[in-house]
Amino acid sequence: MFHDTFPEAGLVELCSRVTPEADHGTFLAAINAEAGDTPFYHVVTRGGWYRVGGVVSRTGERVAPSLRKWAEAESDGDMIALYAAHADEDLLTTRLDGRMHYFVAPCGERSRDFVQLEVEELVEVVDRPLFVDDHVPDDVEELLDPPGAYQARVEPQVLTPPAYVFHGLNDVARLVDDQGRTGGSDRRYIRLLEEWDVSSAGTQARFCDHFVLRLLPFLDRFGEHKIEATPLPVKLVPEPSVEVLSLSGAPLANYLQQYNRDAGFPLAWYFQMLLQKKRMVTLAQTVYVDYQRSYRYLADRDLAVLENWIRNPYSF
Incomplete structure (x- = not known):
């Protein structure tokens, strides 16, 4: 399988050196050189999300790559001290605007028979003043997401060019088999895959051409690692009218x-x-x-x- 010929470490390195393109041509050429008889192709991109970034000066000079780590180191939990030390420096926070690219490689006839590769595309931009409206946050969490943060956003000047970041590689058939052996708290996606196979959809279409899986790892009540899988449609069709x-x-x-x-x-x-x-x-x-x-x-x-x-x- 692709996992064996191209380990995750290789994908991490590949993502770090390939510049994102609209058609992902260079990236796909590189991974498909290793994929053999199961080439990957891009099926869908989902965006509209972001992560907290770091800290910069008003002129764009880097103060810290991580707002959380910087605030924890500078304050030792004392937000008043942090405000007193930096309120006059006119510092800005940054955010990482993100998109998730889904690539798939079919490797069988069943709906579960595909490998899914998820790659983020991140762009760091200037976000907002460090202290919104000169408000002193109660703790680091409020500093990261203060009241009025969205309204306080400044013009999103780009600080770093778009970059790929490896997110995940999953053999869906293996995922289903593993969950069947070990059990799990959520088997809905497996039922959906089985229904696809026995329905008209399974006789005329390939599941991974029309859906991808959003995979969220979590710990169950016994402390065991599980994965929650939610199908995401490739094509969005409007809901029926009233x-x-x-x-x-x-x-x-x-x-x-x-x-x-x-x-x-x-x-x-x-x-x-x-x-x-x-x-x-x-x-x-x-x-x-x-x-x-x-x-x-x-x-x-x-x-x-x-x-x-x-x-x-x-x-x-």
Whole structure:
């Protein structure tokens, strides 16, 4: 497997030396030189998040790369002393604006048969004054996220160019097998993968072309390391309008068929319902009522998935 031929240390080093590109061409060429018969390709990018950065002067000179470590070292927990020492220096904090790039490499016929590579792209920019509105924070946590921080943001001058940062590499089939052996507190994503395989979606589309997995490690109540996996759609299809919720019969069948076409794979409305919940649940219940009234517009395999969900519902 790719894990064995290109260990994580190699990916960390690769990310550190390759300059991000819009099509990720150089990066993909490098990893696929090692990937063999299972080449990676980019499927989706998700942004809109950031991390706390460091401290700079008003002229952009670096004071510290980490605001937290600097504040802890400078204050020893005394925020009044920190304010007294630095309030007149006109210091600014920085933030790391981030995007997560998801790359996948299919390696089998099942929905779980793919390797997922996650790479962050970070840009450090000037964020805000160190002390917002001359407020003395109660502790380091409030210094990192003070009241009014968003409103106090300054023009986001770029301090460092975009850079790749390795985030994670996971063989999803191995992940599923490991969780099956060791157990876990959240097996919803495994159920979704199994439903994909037995539905029309599994016969006509590849799961990793339409979804990636957001993987969040955590410690369970016994102190064991687990992973929470949440599917993220590659293509975002709008939720149904309020008017759609009153549809049934042929009009509803037509709406769902168009929804599937817009999403690009069969039974898309069902899998989207597991993520969006709310309005989509009403549509699922109406489809089942139509079935009981002998108005059927789902393939038998898809109807079986829906019936199982009616008896034992779940969502993310």
